[in-house]
Amino acid sequence: MNKHSQAQIRAHNESLVLETLLLQQPLSRAQLSRRTHLNKVTISEIVSHLMAQQLVIESGSGPSRSGRRPTLLEINAQTGLALAIDLRPDEWVFYAAWLDGSHCGQPMVLPAPVYQRTAFLPALQLALQQFLQQLPDRPPAGLCVGIHGNVYENRILFTPYYHLAELDLAGPLQERLNCPVYLMNEANLCALGDLGLGLAQDNFISISIHSGIGAGLIQNGRLQSGQQGFSGEIGHLIAVPGGKPCPCGNHGCVEQYASERALLDQYREFSGDTEASFDQFLNACRADQPAAADCLNQFVTYMGILLNNVCRLTDPAAVVLHSRLAAVLPNLLPRIAAAPRCRIPNGRLLQPSQHDMDSTGAGGIYLVLQQFFGVERLKLKR
Amino acid sequence: MNKHSQAQIRAHNESLVLETLLLQQPLSRAQLSRRTHLNKVTISEIVSHLMAQQLVIESGSGPSRSGRRPTLLEINAQTGLALAIDLRPDEWVFYAAWLDGSHCGQPMVLPAPVYQRTAFLPALQLALQQFLQQLPDRPPAGLCVGIHGNVYENRILFTPYYHLAELDLAGPLQERLNCPVYLMNEANLCALGDLGLGLAQDNFISISIHSGIGAGLIQNGRLQSGQQGFSGEIGHLIAVPGGKPCPCGNHGCVEQYASERALLDQYREFSGDTEASFDQFLNACRADQPAAADCLNQFVTYMGILLNNVCRLTDPAAVVLHSRLAAVLPNLLPRIAAAPRCRIPNGRLLQPSQHDMDSTGAGGIYLVLQQFFGVERLKLKR
């Protein structure tokens, strides 16, 4: 708990007004007053302050059945940019959005240069510079960098692909951009992205399947990252006691059975095509080839176990699945949900991600805006 | 987010003062001012209000190196009683504590009468009446009833032992006692009890092993009970795909391998003594009998898997184990923590429960006091 005093009331109520606007804009002062239960007068004061800061603008007047027509208020989205970068193993993706979360231009994709550790930051700075030049000239509200690995309080603890542990990315970028910089685990960002889209409710878990398997856990509308930022490492839940060895040192981790890498290995073995690519596997799935179908059966089984375990422990309202498989195979999710071992509680949803902007990027934007506006919840405009 | 106004500031700051006192009493007004960062004057006002309510008393003066000696303040523990009941399958236990969490007399234990559903509430009312007669005559601050089963927002959804689903316990008790009544899952209460003892930090998980296996999940100092109060059902994490059938409908739930019931079944099979009791099993463990040792080996293995799965998903700072086994076998916990599959993150603690008051009861007291004082955290006096 923290001390409260007048100044904090004002800050809090200002955030409340912003949050309400961000979730339901456009709104008039009168509507804001009704929704926040703050007095009309208070709302007017707060709004004029926010307008002085250029955060809010009047955007015309709304309809009325009888009585004076309301002056509509909106977040002044054009005054700043939220930035996000997804540092994937194979490519770097740069995202920019206006302050309401709507895209600003297209994401920029670069093939990931494999640099030594010391060259990493300069390369990133350069790429970022290049990206910024394409953008309208607005002060950045913040930058969020999605890391495939473990991050805790802006420190990188471990990355499986690059060797970034303890490399200070945030400091130099912060200095260069003159805005806050946040580092965050990629799966956690996916969860924030789902939250921002309003796809899922206050309690859900967002599962990302790539070459590994990770998850982000949202409880009571907040991301739970655990004591050291290691929560959601569900790729290393043990699905098969004494099963296949995993680089983590254990045996039988789900990641060895249901990740893209595991599926591809399996497919290569079953099909005899030792050079097959993941895309070829996807095509084989679509074509219902027996080798691919066997792989999928196995995938469904292990996903069922994984979902059961996750749901039993945290009782989410929904599970969102981020996977190239789900995008390609429309009946995959129902199959998983119906798997005998899945046991997703009655009526709970297993749903695919629905971002047009990639989820990690959307999550980064969400985080930046959350911090910028000092707000717990908001909605990203598409 | 909620609107803030002057009245709420005062309520919040009053709670802040109470919370600080509850965690660190006795304290002087000056110390309170320093710890809460509230002004001396404000503290004096709040304290005199709390004293008028009989919640706080002056308890003498403290030492001083130089200058006026401070007047020490304490929670006025004797003005009310917190009550808790643990409705175990085999017995009912009634607890009473003063407002600082210290015991008031000994818990009352009754063998659980197996009544029909309709007779349950009258029997409970009668027993409670009897318990209250032994207690000093103070107004109850609240009553918490620990349920072995699923509870959500004071509604009982499912109980494996009694048939209490949708039976309204809270309403009638509330009316009789004239104080708030809370129903809560037993494993969740254990976790609150551990929190109250200060045994564990802000992120931990508390695992209870009886005939089944349950858990309570504390994140950021708050109990996470999931969307429908079903979180922590870890007895039904799948440890062995396609393993032993479980009444829940799945196969291979940990509960079928590491619960007291599972251990006893196993021991009866291994030892050939089909009538052995759990206490006999415990004795056999202490005596290092081969059949018992085999059971324990299996237990250690499955607990290792369970702990790995739980820790990977939620990244707790500690795991507290509530089990008769742990109390009896001092080297059991180190063995589990060292199990090859346990993978509790470096330096994280696996520790036994340390309540002298039973954990469920302590958790009930914690919940009642939390609500009574309107406070997030507090410390139970032993």
Next chain:
DNA sequence: TGAATTAGTTAATCTGACTAACAAATTGAT
């Protein structure tokens, strides 16, 4: 005995939300 120090109180000020009264704008009935 008095200087230094700490605890707690009193009186006055400041900030922010609220109330009441009003002006402005719009609909719809006469």
Next chain:
DNA sequence: ATCAATTTGTTAGTCAGATTAACTAATTCA
């Protein structure tokens, strides 16, 4: 057209609660 009814938004004044500054009270130590 005109006026009543209704809704929006503002202005002026009040109230609650935290803060500041200046005080009294009590204690240690030289």
